[in-house]
Amino acid sequence: MRATLRWAHSDLRTHRGEALFLVLATAGVVVSLLLATALFGYATNPWQRVFTQSRGAHVWLHTADTADAGRLNALDGVTAVAGPYPTASTTLASRGARAAVELRGTPDRPSVGRPLIASGHWLDPATPDGVVLESRLARTLLAAPGDTLTLPGTARTLTVLGVADSAEPRYRPGERPGLVWALPSAVRDPNGQVTGLRLTDPEDTDYAVQRAVTELGAGAVGEVTTWKQARAEEQGDNRLLGQVLGLFGLGALIAAGLAVHGAIATRIRGHLRDISILKAIGFTPSQVVRVYLLQHLAYALLGAVSAAALTEALGNRLPGRLGDAVGVWQGLPGHAVVLFAVPVCAVLFIAATTGLAAWRAGRVPPVPVPRPASSAGAGLSGPVRRLLGVRLSPALVLGWHTAFARRPRTLATVARLALPLLLIVVALSAWSTIDRFQSRPEQIGLPTALTVHTDSGMGARDARALLDDDPQVAAVYPGVEVAALVPGQTSTIALRGLGTREAPYPHALAEGRAADGPDEAVAGQGLLNLLDAEVGDWVRMTVGDEPQILHIVGRSIEPENAGRTISTSLDTLRENDPGLTPSRYELQLHPGADASTVAARLTSAGHGHLDVHTVPNPADGLSPLRGVVVGLITILALIGLIELLTAIGGMVREGERDLLALKAIGLSPRQIIGITITATAFTALVAVVAGTALGAPLGRWLIDAQGRSSGVGAGIANAPSAALLLVFGAAAVAGAAAVAAVPATRAARRRLTDTLSAVA
Incomplete structure (x- = not known):
């Protein structure tokens, strides 16, 4: 044993730099894998925790206020129903921030889809204009319990009673309105209702949606959201970061294993005489293999243990999302198991590659073989x-x-x-x-910098004139966006009419061509995946009671709505509805223009009738x-x-x-x-x-x-x-x-x- 330790010590002194780099590389690999695991847990667990604690609904159906949602209780596979709750779309403002919201009339705190109060308290009949805000919406509005919210264009105000977490799809500027719970008396002029379904088998979500739409009628259903969509949206960038770290961590682990294998193989070739002498004085082949194996196993173990200790002690102090992810991960039940398993697997992999190379040392004959003479x-x-x-x-x-x-x-x-x-x-x-x-x-699908939504208080002509008059606006593309039911009536997609044939919207096309003819459209990859379609296909969708048949002539890059978007010109949508007027405008700005400054100026000029926000990148x-x-x-x-x-x-x-x-x-x-x-x-x-x-x-x-x-x-x-x-x-x-x-x-x-x- 003493001779083995002396040999390992001599080799370490000769290759100190290589040993240090191996320890550092192993530590880096293990840290990458641990952070990837933390990000995966961070991407899924918070939403899953909220969904479980709130008894979240697997399906939310937005329907006309005349729909008889009570019939959904009798559907097979439905264990509980939330609602129906009356809803109204409006805009709230606070501290200079604005957001489109859905007011939801909730007489009692629901048992299905039950909001989890993060601060403040639930609705109180003693405060009829009190509301509870979804947490992301509250952060956008910089609102907290006790604050007062205004409805631009009106003299009405609402008081924030609480902030709550919900497992429903959360607020996204320009894409999805924020959720606001209020007493039914505070929801004036409701324009629809929403019903939540909790299912026996969550994997039967598509079938349950199809049955519900059939029961109520396609014309009564405006939008469908499912728990899978909400989970995917919450995972978002965190899951992507986890995949990147995991992929590179595994690749680096393989590269490190191969590097160790090559180092040992090269070292054995350079020490054939020394290995032969060791065998001649009594070392067995297994002892020779063990010298190399234990030595490099010690390096890997030192790096892995150091990585685990650093991640555990300092991981939650990392800036931004990585620190948050580690903090959440450390509170999960399987945290200790993963913290032990990942370093052990990394060490075992390096040990396996080390063993394969060291095995060659055990085969070296005990009698040195003289090398053939050679000259320059x-x-x-x-x-x-x-x-x-x-x-x-x-x-x-x-x-x-x-x-x-x-x-x-x-x-x-x-x-x-x-x-x-x-x-x-x-x-x-x-x-x-x-x-x-x-x-x-x-x-990459973001040709415009600002999106403007208008309300009924401002006509299309006045809105267009106001936008065109701004000196820093280079182009204005009028449009509308509606929710459409896909064939099979299992989910909804975004149907957009943007631009006109005279001034087409500049889609970023990755395949096919622009939609410049009647009934032509371009679609995002998410929609093509959902419908199992490809460029050149015709697709049929339903908007209310009206069918819309479009010919997909191109695939556009769509960063919004998970790509589940189909876009055509405003003229095409007007063929089915001649009275259709634009309710949103996409604005291109001149080079050098500051989007936030232009948005503030347009909001002020709109006198509460314009909802302007920057396009998220x-x-x-x-x-x-x-x-x-x-x-x-x-x-x-x-x-x-x-x-x-x-x-x-x-x-x-x-x-x-x-x-x-x-x-x-x-x-x-x-x-x-x-x-x-x-x-x-x-x-x-x-x-x-x-x-x-x-x-x-x-x-x-x-x-x-x-x-x-x-x-x-x-x-x-x-x-x-x-x-x-x-x-x-x-x-x-x-x-x-x-x-x-x-x-x-x-x-x-x-x-x-x-x-x-x-x-x-």
């Missing part, structure tokens, strides 16, 4: 000798020969080094895609991804450095025998150093080319696959620029050459007696 020119191919004869730099020619003389071994080294470089290119692709969202939003929710990308690149760079040090050490050890011959034929120490540096640079160059060639298309494919699954659609990926990839490649090659300089210099300056003893 032995093994040189004809082209290499001719290049040396034409007075090319010996360092360049012999460096190329050193790097690629042993092709199988060189290919293995290049493959191990290319893997972290490939993942870095994928990470750069994610960074470039986020930059595209922020710098060129018109290319998905990149705003992905800002934490930048920090994640930087951290991942650092981890992958450490893994690449481990593999690079392994390759350099192998080159130096295998070049010890040629050192005497190189000095004998007159090469200077600087030229000998240049051979190792050049060989390392050539190896790194091939790895960079391979990693870039494979990483760029892989990054595009992964990002587009995520776009398709989220409903936004493929076509959002943006590969890193050629200049960035060139800088990345040059930095990697130059860094590899710089790292090789120190061991190459040390080897070239060795005394001849040292070299003779090393090769004897």
